[in-house]
Amino acid sequence: MTTARPARKTGSPGRPGYDLDSLLAVAVKVFNDKGYDGTSMEVLAQRLGITKSSIYHHVSGKSELLELALSRALNALFAVTTEEKATSGRYIDRLEYLVRRSVEVLAAELPYVTLLLRVRGNTAVERRALARRREFDAFVSDLVVAAAEEGDLRPGIDPALTSRLVFGTVNSLIEWYRPRTGGTVADLADAVVELTFDGLRRA
Amino acid sequence: MTTARPARKTGSPGRPGYDLDSLLAVAVKVFNDKGYDGTSMEVLAQRLGITKSSIYHHVSGKSELLELALSRALNALFAVTTEEKATSGRYIDRLEYLVRRSVEVLAAELPYVTLLLRVRGNTAVERRALARRREFDAFVSDLVVAAAEEGDLRPGIDPALTSRLVFGTVNSLIEWYRPRTGGTVADLADAVVELTFDGLRRA
Numbered sequence: 001m002t003t004a005r006p007a008r009k010t011g012s013p014g015r016p017g018y019d020l021d022s023l024l025a026v027a028v029k030v031f032n033d034k035g036y037d038g039t040s041m042e043v044l045a046q047r048l049g050i051t052k053s054s055i056y057h058h059v060s061g062k063s064e065l066l067e068l069a070l071s072r073a074l075n076a077l078f079a080v081t082t083e084e085k086a087t088s089g090r091y092i093d094r095l096e097y098l099v100r101r102s103v104e105v106l107a108a109e110l111p112y113v114t115l116l117l118r119v120r121g122n123t124a125v126e127r128r129a130l131a132r133r134r135e136f137d138a139f140v141s142d143l144v145v146a147a148a149e150e151g152d153l154r155p156g157i158d159p160a161l162t163s164r165l166v167f168g169t170v171n172s173l174i175e176w177y178r179p180r181t182g183g184t185v186a187d188l189a190d191a192v193v194e195l196t197f198d199g200l201r202r203a
Numbered sequence: 204m205t206t207a208r209p210a211r212k213t214g215s216p217g218r219p220g221y222d223l224d225s226l227l228a229v230a231v232k233v234f235n236d237k238g239y240d241g242t243s244m245e246v247l248a249q250r251l252g253i254t255k256s257s258i259y260h261h262v263s264g265k266s267e268l269l270e271l272a273l274s275r276a277l278n279a280l281f282a283v284t285t286e287e288k289a290t291s292g293r294y295i296d297r298l299e300y301l302v303r304r305s306v307e308v309l310a311a312e313l314p315y316v317t318l319l320l321r322v323r324g325n326t327a328v329e330r331r332a333l334a335r336r337r338e339f340d341a342f343v344s345d346l347v348v349a350a351a352e353e354g355d356l357r358p359g360i361d362p363a364l365t366s367r368l369v370f371g372t373v374n375s376l377i378e379w380y381r382p383r384t385g386g387t388v389a390d391l392a393d394a395v396v397e398l399t400f401d402g403l404r405r406a
Contacts, residue, residue, distance in 0.1 A: 027265060035238070092404065147403075154405050159395065161386075164397050168375025169368055183364075191361065195368050199402030200350075201295065202357050 018048065020058045024072075027065045028111045036066055036115075063125055069117065070129040073112035078132070083140050091147035096193055098140065102170050103189040114174045135156045137163060152163065166196050175190060218378075223261045227276050230268045232312045239269055239318075240325065266328055273322065273332040279308045281335075283344050287398065290364035294350035299396055301343065305373050306392040310380060317377045340366060 018026075030047050041062055045052045059065055068175050080086055085097040106113045116133070119126045144159040169192060177188065220275050221229075233250050244265055248255045262268055283289055288300040309316045319336070322329045347362040372395060380391065 038241070050299065095403075144403075152405055153403050154397070154401060157397075157403065161391075161394050162398065162403065165372055165375070165380060165395060166403070168378065169372040170369070171378075172371025172375050175371065176375075187366075190366050192368060194357070194360075195399065195402070197400070197402045197404045198357065199358050199400045200298075200360065200365065200369070201349075201400045202355055203406055 018058070020068075023048065023055065023058055024065060024068055025111070027062070028069045028115055031066065031069070031183075032118070036062070036126075063123065066123075067098055067125045067128075068117075069112050070116050070125065073105075073109055073116040074129060074132045074136075076109050076112075077102065077136055080105060081135055081136070088188065090152060090153035091143050092197075093136050093178045095140070095143040095147055096197055099141065099166060099170060099196060100193050102167070103173065103192050104185055106170065106173055107179065107185040107188065108181065110174065110177070117171050117174055137167070140167060169196060220253065223259070223271075223370050226251065226258065226261055227268060227271055228314070230265070231272045231318055233369075234269065234272070235314055235317055235321075235367050239265070239329075257389055266326065269318075269326075270328045270331075270382040272315050273319050274330065276308075276312055277332065277335045277339075279312050279315075280305065280339055283308060284339070293355060294346050294353050295338075295355035298343070298346040299400055301346065301367060302373060302399060303392045303396050305370070306376065307388055309373065309376055309389040310382065310391065313377065313380070313382065320377055340370070343370060372399060 026048055027039075027044055030044055032041065039062065041052050041055065044062065044065075045055060048055070059068070080098060081099040083097070083101070086101070088094075091202050116129060119129050119133075121127045121130050141159050141163040144153070144157070144162050147153050148157060148159065173188070173192075229251055230242075230247055233247055237246065242265065244255050244258065247265065247268075248258060251258070262271070283301060283304040286300075286304070289297050289304070291297075319332060322332050322336075323329045324333050344362050344366040347356070347360070347365050350356050351360060351362065376391070376395075
């Protein structure tokens with residue numbers, strides 16, 4: 001979708017070197033490095049090597065950049081919830097599919113998901129993002145409940161706690177996963193799914 | 204060990220209201236709220252309601268407060284690695300014990316472990332803490348290797364990746380676990396151990 005590099009020297013005079021996607025990629029990197037609150041439009045302009053007014057050609061301010069970035073992560077995650085394998089078949093298989101695809105989304109959209117997971121709710125944009133995260137969590141929790149009702153989960157599992165723990169495992173990947181270090185995304189997704197669904201212990 | 208509330212009005216004239224433990228508890232809360240880099244001695248003094256020189260009665264500066272706080276978390280985690288059940292018996296049982304006790308340490312020392320897990324290595328104190336975290340990770344990874352060699356793990360498990368994922372699950376608790384909300388720490392530790400060792404799926 002978006003390249004991480006600025007598309008230099010391709011802009012019109014009013015848009016010196018960046019399209020919205022490449023500008024957003026740099027902004028998200030700065031937000032992740034310095035924190036959203038600690039990032040001013042001046043800092044963004046410096047890092048981009050353009051003037052503040054050039055940024056305002058694309059967006060109304062840093063709040064809009066945050067909203068675009070968080071939406072990108074949230075839309076990618078919510079897109080998974082409507083995919084066929086997340087909406088048909090046994091619930092445990094839907095849940096497994098959702099976990100696997102979430103790892104893939106996290107790997108593909110790492111800076112955007114990282115930003116999303118660090119949101120603390122200081123602004124209206126952040127609070128809207130948190131509300132959508134809760135909606136996603138509720139979707140996962142409902143799958144866990146339904147899988148338990150179908151008899152596919154070990155007895156005694158608490159659905160809300162289980163959802164939190166499973167997505168705790170998935171989300172913890174932002175702390176250390178980096179593209180091109182170690183195995184493929186498919187291997188990583190396999191490892192997360194195996195640990196979560198089958199556990200470490202030899203049966 | 205340490206109470207979270209300042210022991211008000213118990214200090215000598217040079218130590219108005221705080222002993223080192225209660226001062227540290229407040230400092231850690233401020234570090235977690237504002238970030239260590241974003242916390243000045245002025246801010247700390249304001250939050251404590253004492254003068255900066257009163258803080259200097261206890262410590263040489265905020266770097267020493269950070270070191271004390273990180274050591275507290277690290278010492279609690281390392282103490283587990285020398286407990287009898289972490290050093291004798293089958294390796295899978297040692298690993299299970301370590302996971303369970305790590306959840307307990309995280310719950311008991313939540314602000315200190317939270318601070319530890321957010322350290323990024325900007326200062327010498329932080330880099331020493333990261334080195335000790337890596338030492339702890341290596342201890343865990345060695346247990347996973349040994350448990351695999353004893354034939355107690357499902358085949359095909361990557362020890363380093365597994366250690367990361369398991370402690371990713373444990374560490375993710377800092378994002379939502381709060382004392383006195385929901386079940387007991389024992390229930391939480393049970394849930395983490397069951398998910399990690401036996402998985403969600405009915406065998």
